[in-house]
Each structure stands twice: as structure tokens, then as C-alpha cells.
Amino acid sequence: MEMHPFVAMNGIEKSFNGVPVLKKVTLEVERGEIHALLGENGAGKSTLMNILGGVHQPDSGQILIGGEEIKLANPHVSQAQGISFIHQELNMVGDLRVYENMFLGSEIRTRFGFLNVEEMCRQTHEILAQLGVSIDPKEYVRNLATSYKQLIEISKALLHKSQLIIMDEPTTSLAEHEVSRLFILMKNLKKSGVSIIYISHKLKEIQEVCDRYTVLRDGQLVKTDIMQNENLEVITKLMVGKSISQDRYVHEHEFGELALEVQGLTSTGLFKHIDFTVRQGEIVGFTGLAGDGRTELFESLFGYRKKYTGTVKVKGKPVHITHPRKALQAGMGYVPKDRKENAIIKDLSVIHNMSLSSMGNFERMGFIQDKKEQEQFNTYKKALNIKVHNPRITIDKLSGGNQQKVIIAKWLEAETDILIFDNPTQGIDVGAKQEIYQQILTLAKLGKAIIILSSEAPEVMRICHSIHVMYHGEITARFTGDEASEEEIMHYATGAKREGEKIG
Amino acid sequence: MANIDTKEYSPESPSVKSRLTWLWSEYSVIIAFVIIYIGASAMNPRFLDINNQLNILMQVSIIGIIALGMTVVMLSGGIDLSVGSVLALAGVISVLALNASGSILVGVFTALLVGSFAGFLNGLMVAKGRIASFIATLGMMAGARSIALYIAEGGSVSGEVSGFTAIANNNLWIFDFPVIIFFVMAVLIYVLMHKTRFGRYVYALGSNEKAAMLSAIRVDRIKIGVYTLIGTLVGIAAVIETSRLNSISSSSSGSQYELDAIAAVIIGGTRMTGGRGKIIGTIFGILILGILNNMMNLMNVSPHLQGFVKGLIIIIAVVFQKRE
């Protein structure tokens, strides 16, 4: 091997508006290694990678590739150096087809200068197949589930035969078996000498696939070491400064009245014959793989989709919800998944994003009280540990995890009796996850009905009283929180076992 | 907040630089305004004459009122091309109502009603019919003009009620009524956009419509409200326009007003696709246009060339916007 590492970032410093975000950070990546980059929300991981990807320029410090100093003036230069970047937020163009997104900016042409659609479709199909995905390359991206979009985003980076692939939280919307396919692929890439920088808040994944790790805290390098030597608890401690238990939460409270009853809900092509109930104080989980229809189900309940049949009762009263506003009036709140598309208003400030669904709480005689908004935000900032220097800046300046916390705050503020969380801890660090679970538990104790949708079986197993597993638009199994096992959930989620055996 | 920054982290050279870029990006219209203002006073001493200054304000007031509404429409992610035609239609019908009833109040209310109704129709087409605002209001532009021409038989209609002309031609102290109306409207729209939920929702909708809807905002109603609002403002502008000369032409009144209004909004820094922009910016945008017009008149630039200069300014403004 060579003397110098493949990529070295030395003494990188970066500040935004006078606020230092990276302080003399050093990162070295060898050829053919998978290097984990870890740290709390807002630690500076994405910023460091944006510098390596040519998106941001460092204030000082140098970047060496193969021992030579390089100035990465823009993303094109970075790509030309063999660096591919899978960004934390999805960057798909919904109105383009899958293959058009894959080859955006690097289209394949025939000898005559026309687009070679066939070849592009073939390559798209090939790469997606490696990830175990079979979708029509000519499908419009807007029609696809989030997890597919994320897989396409990953495939796009694989297209460019890169030397280094940066993966900034690539698995936030993926189910377990999709993740394991990705890992097999990553290990193969590694064998062929490609290096990968892998950012994730799912520590189990990290341990499984990474060779070395680097931990950042508040923009400073805390430690770089070999993965094998460490157990997860130590790493957690390095990241958040305390150890975090992974045990199941014990609930000891009585449920109240029926809060939500759903009967025979059907929407052609999305879900069918859905029955379930949620009591006050109960936490109900829904899990399954991509295409299981759970998100569509709850988007329908929340009034975002209108074409469905069946009956819905809130507190015993039948309701007909045709718009999210009506859902809110009926006492339902919904934290959507995919924050960039569905939740973030990027031109509004952090505070204004927080108050958007509950303006009534901040008005006096029809006028918004800025001070009240500010005070309320400070409460959430403390409760959820939101890292923001100046809450009047637009929300897109926050780190991904902190944006997610603001969205959760927004729906906590709406104070609805029923709260639906779709993939609520997307991109949230281990410490903050704990705080959010705690919040959810407190809400349940106060008698709110909680529904949690997640592609991660362990997440629903940790906090839910009961769990519904969905497969192809149907509920195939129901468990109570303490009797569920990951393995069994997987059987039902993949359709290996069917309804009737379990439901009773 | 800026002071807190400086307390915690001593501002070093990069942050001074970044603060300057921030200042420029936030207030570039005002800076441009100051530069143009100083340039104008240096080039022609008559420019600073108080009567000339008041004259500029008077000249921009009608477009200014429309541009306020246009700002709101463009913040919501739409556009309204029908303002000029609706102004003519509202003017024509209101003069008929004025003459028939002999009441100034009836005339004014008719103008407001016609304006709001046309706006409401635009809103319905955009929100419920899901027609692109460009197309919907283009249709309204043709339709409203045609009805105005039909009613007035292609010509002008004049008011026959004494006192109607007072609306646009009287003044309070040194300010003409239209200027006062413009500023009152500006304050009202500012408050609406920054102190009420309607304004907040408009920004949200222009920035990310899906997320706005999932935040339980009645996106349709807000859109209808936005177009109705600009319609009402056009109605007010129609009253002033009609009252100024006590007549309105069905063929030429209001023509190209949409261009001037859109120009003012863009020069004022509002983003074409919505979600970002300020009422204050539009006010300075309209003042910049007014000063340029005034300067060209004072310097005897051919009126045929004035459009060229205006076009140039718009393009420069857009280029600056793109840079950020």
C-alpha cells in the first residue's frame, strides 16, 4: 500500500455567519475502507462532507487526494476527482423518469447525438437490480415510495465508478432487508478498492459494515479508531456524552376510551380492508416494507388523499375527513415522513415553521404575537434539545436532525388528541431519539392516542403497546409490544407468513 | 440577534465579509435605490425639486397599489396578468354606475366589487380548476378587456357627477390623495403579510405547497384570497385612474400595467417562483421605476426609448437575484 491515505482533510475550519461549525477537523480515509463519520445532530458531519463534495469552501485547512493538495472549488471538480456524494436530503426531480434522474447531467448519447434511452434504461435496471429493486426505469419518480427514491439516489452515485462514495444517512427510509442488500454491495465495492464514508445514526449498522470511525462533537474531532476495538456503548458516550439504554420502555398506565376506530378502509391499489382501533393513552405501531401502503393509509386518514371507502370514527363519532384542516379540527395531527418534501417550508424561519399548524395559539385579536412564538420555541428548544444559534434564520440552514425536531415540535404544539408519527426519528441521533421517545410516552400518559409508523421493527418494538404489520396494503399480523420479535415481524412484513394465522 | 453573535464570537474578517454579503442580499433594492437617487440628483438639479419629487410619487401611486397585490400573488407562487384589463373593466362599469346613481359611493363600491369579483374568478380557476395562473389570468386579461370594450363601445366613458374628480386630485397638506392611498395600502398589506396568519400561509404556500397542505393549511382558500385581494386593489386603482381625468378609456386604460407591476415586484427582489420576497422591496422597486421615468422625461429621452431602459433594469435585477 501507499504511504499516504487516499483522502486526507487536515485542519479544516468552517464558520457560518461568524458561528464556527468545524474547528480544525482532520479526517483520513484509506483506499478500500468503509469509514464511519459519527456525531450528534449538528455536530458538523454534513458540513465536513459538503466541503469534500465541493459544495462549501473551507475557511482554512487543506484537502489531499492521493497525497496531492487539491482545491475543490465546486461539485464538478469533486466529481472529477472520483468523489460521489449521496446527500442527506433526497434530490430527485419528481417530474422526470427514473432513468432520467439517474443520468441527469451525464446522459448517454448515440453516435448521432440522440439520447440513448435504451442503454440508459438497461444500466439503470442493472444497478437497481444489484440493490434488489425491480422498478420500471421509465416510471415517474413522483409515483415512487420514499424508500425507492432513496435507493435510486444511492444507485446514482454508483453509476459514476467513483473512488470515494460519501453516504450521508442513506438508509433513513429503508427497511432492514433493503439495508442488508446495500451492505453486501458496499462490501463488494470495498473489495474492488472503493472507499466509502458512511454517516448514520443507526449504530448497529455502523458496527456491521464499517472498518474505522471518526467521531465529531460540536465541530471538533473527538476520536478516530478501528471499529473492531470498540463496543457501541463507548461510541455512544463519545458522541453524546452519556450512555443510552436500548431497552424496551415499560408502560404502566391504563388506557382510556376509544380514540380512533377504523373499519374496512380501502383505496384501490394502495390498501384494503384496514381495521384497527386506538385507545386514549395507547401507542400503536405500524411497520412493513416499502410498498406496504402504510403511509398512504395514514395520508388518507389525515385527508391528504381523498379516494377511499370505509368508516372512520373519532371518539365514537363518525367523521368524513377530506382535507388535513378537517383532520386537525377532528383532533388529528400528522408528522409526515420525508421532511424535505412534506414538512419543511424552507423559506420560513425556524420559529415560523414551528408555529405553522397552530397559529391560533399565537394570535391576539387576529395578529401574530412574535414574542409568544419566540417563547414557545424556546420551550421546545430545551425539551427536544434543538441546536440552533439563531431561530430567525430559515430552517434549511439547520442540520437534518434538528430540522426533524422542529417538525415534531410543530405537531406537539398543535396539541391534538391523536398524533400520527411517520418515521419520526428520521436522521435523529441516539441521544435525541431517547428524548423524543420520552416526549411520546409523556403524551400517551396524558391520554393522547399515538400512532407510529416506522420501517424499523426495533423502533416500534421499543415503544409501542401494540404493533400492526402490513404487507401489500393489508394488515397481516398484530402483536402486543412485549410478545413481538423482530424475526416474526419480518416474516409477516415480507409476506412469508399470511393473515389468518396470527390475527385472531 | 446580530449583537448576540458578536458577544459570543468576536467577528473576524470572514464574518465581516459575510455580513456585508448578507446586507447586500437582504437590502440590495434599497442600496440600488439610494445609488439611483444620488445619481439622479447629480445629473439634473431639477430632480430634487420638491414638486418634482411629489410628482414622482403621484405617478407611481396607481401602479404601486397594483404592485402591492402583485407581490402577494407572486409570493404565493402565481402571477396575475389581468390587472390592466380588469382595471379598465372596473373603471368603465363604475362610471356607468356612478352616472346612473349619481352617488360617488356607489361608483367606488362598484369598482371594488368588479375588481374583487374578477380576482375571485381568477382564484377559482387557479385553486379549484388547477389551471396555471399564467394561463388563467391571461384568459381573464383578454376577457375583461373585451367586455370593457363592448360596454363602452370601444370608446371612453366620462363621469357626470361633480366631486368625483376630487378623489384623485385633492390633497392633504402637500400629498395628493392617491399617494396617501398608496401608502395606507402599503402599510395594510405589510401588516397583513407579516402580522397575520394569512400572510404566513401565503409564504408557506409559495415555498412548498405540499408541505403547506400537510400543515393543515387550506391552500385553496388562501389562493382564492390572494387573487381576490389583488382584484380589490385593482378596483381601488381603477377608482383613482378614473377620477384623475374623470374618464376611462376601454381600449387604452391600464394597458401594460401588468408589466410595470411585475417589474416593480421583481426589481424589489421577490422570487418568481414564490415563497420569498418583501413588501418593502416592492415599494422601493416601484420608486426606482418612477425615478427612472422621471429622469428620462427631465432629460428629454425619447418616450420610445423608455421601454428599453425599463427592460434593461428588469433584466439586471433578475441577474442579481440569480447570483445568490
Ligand SMILES: Nc1ncnc2c1ncn2[C@@H]1O[C@H](COP(=O)(O)OP(=O)(O)OP(=O)(O)O)[C@@H](O)[C@H]1O
Ligand atoms: N448554510 C448554513 N448556514 C448557517 N448554518 C449552517 C449552515 N449549514 C449548516 N449550518 C450549521 O452547522 C451546524 C452543523 O450542521 P451539519 O449539517 O453539518 O450537522 P450534522 O452533523 O450533519 O447533523 P445531522 O446529524 O443532524 O445531519 C449546525 O448547527 C447548522 O445549524
Ligand SMILES: [Mg+2]
Ligand atoms: Mg447532516
